[in-house]
Amino acid sequence: MYRDRIRLPSLLDKVMSAAEAAALIQDGMTVGMSGFTRAGEAKAVPHALAERAKVTPLKISLMTGASLGNDLDKKLTEAGVLSRRMPFQVDSTLRKAINAGEVMFIDQHLSETVEQLRNQQLKLPDIAVIEAVAITEQGHIVPTTSVGNSASFAIFAKHVIVEINLAHNPNLEGLHDIYIPTYRPTRTPVPLVKVDDRIGSTAIPIPPEKIVAIVVTHQPDSPSTVLPPDTDTQAIADHLIGFFKQEVKAGRMTNKLGPLQAGIGTIANSVMCGLIDSPFEDLTMYSEVLQDSTFDLIDAGKLSFASGSSITLSSRRNADVFGNLERYKDKLVLRPQEISNHPEVVRRLGIIGINTALEFDIYGNVNSTHVCGTRMMNGIGGSGDFARNAHLAIFVTKSIAKGGAISSVVPMVSHVDHTEHDVDILVTEVGLADLRGLAPRERARVIIDNCVHPDYRQALNSYFETACAAGGHTPHILRDALSWHMNLEETGRMIAV
Amino acid sequence: MYRDRIRLPSLLDKVMSAAEAAALIQDGMTVGMSGFTRAGEAKAVPHALAERAKVTPLKISLMTGASLGNDLDKKLTEAGVLSRRMPFQVDSTLRKAINAGEVMFIDQHLSETVEQLRNQQLKLPDIAVIEAVAITEQGHIVPTTSVGNSASFAIFAKHVIVEINLAHNPNLEGLHDIYIPTYRPTRTPVPLVKVDDRIGSTAIPIPPEKIVAIVVTHQPDSPSTVLPPDTDTQAIADHLIGFFKQEVKAGRMTNKLGPLQAGIGTIANSVMCGLIDSPFEDLTMYSEVLQDSTFDLIDAGKLSFASGSSITLSSRRNADVFGNLERYKDKLVLRPQEISNHPEVVRRLGIIGINTALEFDIYGNVNSTHVCGTRMMNGIGGSGDFARNAHLAIFVTKSIAKGGAISSVVPMVSHVDHTEHDVDILVTEVGLADLRGLAPRERARVIIDNCVHPDYRQALNSYFETACAAGGHTPHILRDALSWHMNLEETGRMIAV
Numbered sequence: 001m002y003r004d005r006i007r008l009p010s011l012l013d014k015v016m017s018a019a020e021a022a023a024l025i026q027d028g029m030t031v032g033m034s035g036f037t038r039a040g041e042a043k044a045v046p047h048a049l050a051e052r053a054k055v056t057p058l059k060i061s062l063m064t065g066a067s068l069g070n071d072l073d074k075k076l077t078e079a080g081v082l083s084r085r086m087p088f089q090v091d092s093t094l095r096k097a098i099n100a101g102e103v104m105f106i107d108q109h110l111s112e113t114v115e116q117l118r119n120q121q122l123k124l125p126d127i128a129v130i131e132a133v134a135i136t137e138q139g140h141i142v143p144t145t146s147v148g149n150s151a152s153f154a155i156f157a158k159h160v161i162v163e164i165n166l167a168h169n170p171n172l173e174g175l176h177d178i179y180i181p182t183y184r185p186t187r188t189p190v191p192l193v194k195v196d197d198r199i200g201s202t203a204i205p206i207p208p209e210k211i212v213a214i215v216v217t218h219q220p221d222s223p224s225t226v227l228p229p230d231t232d233t234q235a236i237a238d239h240l241i242g243f244f245k246q247e248v249k250a251g252r253m254t255n256k257l258g259p260l261q262a263g264i265g266t267i268a269n270s271v272m273c274g275l276i277d278s279p280f281e282d283l284t285m286y287s288e289v290l291q292d293s294t295f296d297l298i299d300a301g302k303l304s305f306a307s308g309s310s311i312t313l314s315s316r317r318n319a320d321v322f323g324n325l326e327r328y329k330d331k332l333v334l335r336p337q338e339i340s341n342h343p344e345v346v347r348r349l350g351i352i353g354i355n356t357a358l359e360f361d362i363y364g365n366v367n368s369t370h371v372c373g374t375r376m377m378n379g380i381g382g383s384g385d386f387a388r389n390a391h392l393a394i395f396v397t398k399s400i401a402k403g404g405a406i407s408s409v410v411p412m413v414s415h416v417d418h419t420e421h422d423v424d425i426l427v428t429e430v431g432l433a434d435l436r437g438l439a440p441r442e443r444a445r446v447i448i449d450n451c452v453h454p455d456y457r458q459a460l461n462s463y464f465e466t467a468c469a470a471g472g473h474t475p476h477i478l479r480d481a482l483s484w485h486m487n488l489e490e491t492g493r494m495i496a497v
Numbered sequence: 498m499y500r501d502r503i504r505l506p507s508l509l510d511k512v513m514s515a516a517e518a519a520a521l522i523q524d525g526m527t528v529g530m531s532g533f534t535r536a537g538e539a540k541a542v543p544h545a546l547a548e549r550a551k552v553t554p555l556k557i558s559l560m561t562g563a564s565l566g567n568d569l570d571k572k573l574t575e576a577g578v579l580s581r582r583m584p585f586q587v588d589s590t591l592r593k594a595i596n597a598g599e600v601m602f603i604d605q606h607l608s609e610t611v612e613q614l615r616n617q618q619l620k621l622p623d624i625a626v627i628e629a630v631a632i633t634e635q636g637h638i639v640p641t642t643s644v645g646n647s648a649s650f651a652i653f654a655k656h657v658i659v660e661i662n663l664a665h666n667p668n669l670e671g672l673h674d675i676y677i678p679t680y681r682p683t684r685t686p687v688p689l690v691k692v693d694d695r696i697g698s699t700a701i702p703i704p705p706e707k708i709v710a711i712v713v714t715h716q717p718d719s720p721s722t723v724l725p726p727d728t729d730t731q732a733i734a735d736h737l738i739g740f741f742k743q744e745v746k747a748g749r750m751t752n753k754l755g756p757l758q759a760g761i762g763t764i765a766n767s768v769m770c771g772l773i774d775s776p777f778e779d780l781t782m783y784s785e786v787l788q789d790s791t792f793d794l795i796d797a798g799k800l801s802f803a804s805g806s807s808i809t810l811s812s813r814r815n816a817d818v819f820g821n822l823e824r825y826k827d828k829l830v831l832r833p834q835e836i837s838n839h840p841e842v843v844r845r846l847g848i849i850g851i852n853t854a855l856e857f858d859i860y861g862n863v864n865s866t867h868v869c870g871t872r873m874m875n876g877i878g879g880s881g882d883f884a885r886n887a888h889l890a891i892f893v894t895k896s897i898a899k900g901g902a903i904s905s906v907v908p909m910v911s912h913v914d915h916t917e918h919d920v921d922i923l924v925t926e927v928g929l930a931d932l933r934g935l936a937p938r939e940r941a942r943v944i945i946d947n948c949v950h951p952d953y954r955q956a957l958n959s960y961f962e963t964a965c966a967a968g969g970h971t972p973h974i975l976r977d978a979l980s981w982h983m984n985l986e987e988t989g990r991m992i993a994v
Contacts, residue, residue, distance in 0.1 A: 416862065421609075437613070
């Protein structure tokens with residue numbers, strides 16, 4: 001059954017059980033695993049590693065593309081396997097361990113991890129564990145539903161474990177475009193000038209002798225946990241579509257808009273769904289994760305091409321897309337996250353980047369990661385890669401959370417992931433703030449007037465007016481700047497409303 | 498005398514007085530002027546404009562490359578000319594007006610201003626005022642000691658005023674390399690792969706009929722205000738050189754290091770001076786401003802090529818360099834700031850970016866701009882362009898200021914310009930913190946142990962320990978996080994020591 005997936009016969013004798021393969025991973029190793037936004041992660045070997053660690057404790061430093069599915073970060077955390085973890089995660093058990101200081105988490109721009117490996121600024125992986133649909137006649141690895149950092153991990157690691165997952169459609173082969181930047185000082189431009197350009201190979205080129213184990217699995221990716229649109233997310237989408245219409249009318253974009261990027265999650269996915277009923281046509285995506293909305297837009301005839309680093313779908317969409325992949329295959333490409341998120345390419349193509357904020361402040365600084373400045377949620381992910389160089393850096397969020405106890409717009413963010421310099425447009429269900437070309441005092445006016453929930457508007461106006469009276473380019477009253485967060489920690493509400 | 502500088506004869510009848518040329522600038526206009534780090538700014542027309550405004554008030558929105566010399570921002574501010582100003586300034590009078598909310602200042606990454614103009618996200622200049630050494634036979638403009646945003650301003654503006662400055666050595670012609678990125682969606686890679694590549698033209702190509710006035714001047718650039726190295730800056734340089742030696746030993750760099758970028762100012766200049774007595778050789782620069790240290794390094798045989806967007810020298814160095822330009826000319830190129838600071842090029846070349854921090858916090862977030870989170874100093878300048886994509890993002894500062902009343906290392910920065918994600922190395926005279934691959938709690942340990950002034954170490958340790966006990970990925974005690982800044986505002990000292 002799996003033999004046709006391993007097309008280099010000399011590798012057939014490397015097939016072994018997950019436990020045997022996991023035994024190659026030793027205490028203290030740095031391990032690079034496939035997996036990006038819960039898509040295409042190696043499944044059996046990390047599970048076997050966690051099982052083994054319950055009996056014989058060991059610690060590793062784990063790098064991935066981004067988040068893992070199938071509760072692997074949970075299992076590895078519970079088994080005490082993780083000493084270090086980078087560059088992103090979304091697991092609640094791991095999150096607790098990170099916030100307790102038990103796992104050292106390195107929260108990185110997703111385009112940068114392999115650049116730092118290439119420069120030996122991070123310890124190279126001793127071993128890579130990569131999920132594949134096939135190994136080619138040359139011994140090259142064909143990834144599954146994500147590319148992430150898999151290619152560079154396999155190239156940098158001394159040894160590679162491949163998981164051939166029979167649950168994936170073998171027709172995924174051909175979908176990937178593996179391009180690795182050349183070394184400095186003779187590095188050349190990334191030769192990608194259109195979203196549908198193919199600039200690399202369809203498999204990860206490594207010497208086959210590096211493959212030390214092959215594990216055959218039959219386990220699907222976890223379905224995405226994205227929620228359907230609601231009235232608030234629909235309102236956010238409507239504000240954004242109205243804004244895009246103005247941009248087209250002003251001659252700053254055509255009806256094709258620019259290549260779209262949408263962060264993972266319910267709000268960004270809903271905004272993309274909103275484009276189905278928009279007047280825009282022949283849209284393209286140059287994003288990291290392709291979600292349900294990507295395929296909804298293709299089906300609606302709105303989206304002509306989508307470039308990403310992974311495909312993460314709901315249960316509803318999964319069988320439909322992967323069972324009928326030939327319907328979509330000429331409209332898709334999956335790239336290494338270094339390329340899907342590359343600042344050079346993002347700036348060249350003029351991406352419209354739509355990402356979710358945890359909170360933002362009246363001057364347009366965005367917190368994507370830290371609750372009350374301290375507790376990590378998931379990580380910055382690719383939002384910084386896109387926002388810094390985007391044609392339009394857009395951040396979306398609902399104006400309130402926890403039934404109104406929390407305002408997403410605050411006097412001063414408790415943690416900054418995206419500075420005022422990098423944020424063009426802010427949107428809540430209340431409205432949209434266009435910050436381009438505005439000084440801080442002007443930004444505050446536009447943000448308070450357009451994005452803030454009515455229950456919090458007066459308090460923010462009052463803060464802003466008091467601060468302006470005290471002066472400064474970016475007026476703040478330091479004693480009160482973080483008081484909303486302190487109140488939240490102490491009373492469960494940001495302000496009494 | 499000036500006639501050989503205007504080589505297109507049909508333009509000779511455009512020569513007029515500065516007052517006549519300034520009369521072309523009308524109330525409410527957006528004006529783009531040459532000038533970058535007090536080098537190559539238009540001198541006579543803005544002065545005449547300020548004089549006129551004393552009699553007949555008018556307001557303009559002023560864009561430049563970066564800072565202006567010859568007190569022009571002061572004069573324009575005092576005359577009430579400036580309603581808006583971008584993207585950078587260093588003038589104390591203008592700074593007061595900005596902090597009073599009288600001038601709307603838009604503090605931008607220096608690579609981004611013309612990108613936003615190109616996309617019509619900022620209002621295009623009605624008129625550009627550009628200092629030149631000559632106008633060519635084709636009517637193209639040859640800049641002087643800076644390129645900055647001059648090329649794009651001249652291209653985008655409806656009309657152009659040229660100041661031919663006879664005080665500049667005409668031999669500056671040939672030094673510039675004017676490359677303008679193509680428009681999206683057909684933009685191609687910036688074809689620059691080595692610091693000394695020439696990819697454009699030596700003059701700014703515009704239709705000569707756009708030149709509506711030519712003013713002949715004879716006024717030098719202001720000398721730089723950079724102070725000589727002192728024991729603290731020497732210690733910073735020594736720490737950094739020690740670190741570079743380790744990097745070479747570890748095989749992460751060669752003895753040539755990578756292309757160097759140094760922010761403007763005394764500390765960065767001193768660090769570069771420190772390289773004169775280092776073992777490194779055949780160094781190159783890919784920076785925005787070329788300061789005294791650049792030429793000291795060339796003279797010492799250490800630096801083989803320097804690319805920048807401007808040359809800003811002390812009085813001591815000025816006559817020597819510009820009087821003997823032929824000695825340096827084959828080792829220099831001046832580019833538009835969009836290219837000197839371009840994220841695509843910075844990432845490709847693997848720049849070592851050395852910039853000055855106002856303060857940084859125990860987790861490695863850097864404030865480059867705002868005193869106590871509120872009052873603007875100068876602006877972010879190019880520091881973000883370089884830090885985000887650099888091979889090594891280095892920030893330097895003295896560990897204390899105001900005789901010890903201020904610690905440059907604080908529990909939480911009062912304003913964030915560079916997030917923890919973008920900062921690799923921090924250096925004070927006390928020592929160097931290498932943050933690569935570290936989680937926040939590890940970064941705090943390294944920063945407190947290595948960079949903090951002894952008078953503040955115990956207090957920071959105490960803050961950090963208390964915060965860690967309360968938990969979190971980036972532990973903070975919100976009630977105390979900004980208390981050092983509050984103390985400073987209220988008592989003139991951050992803590993009682």
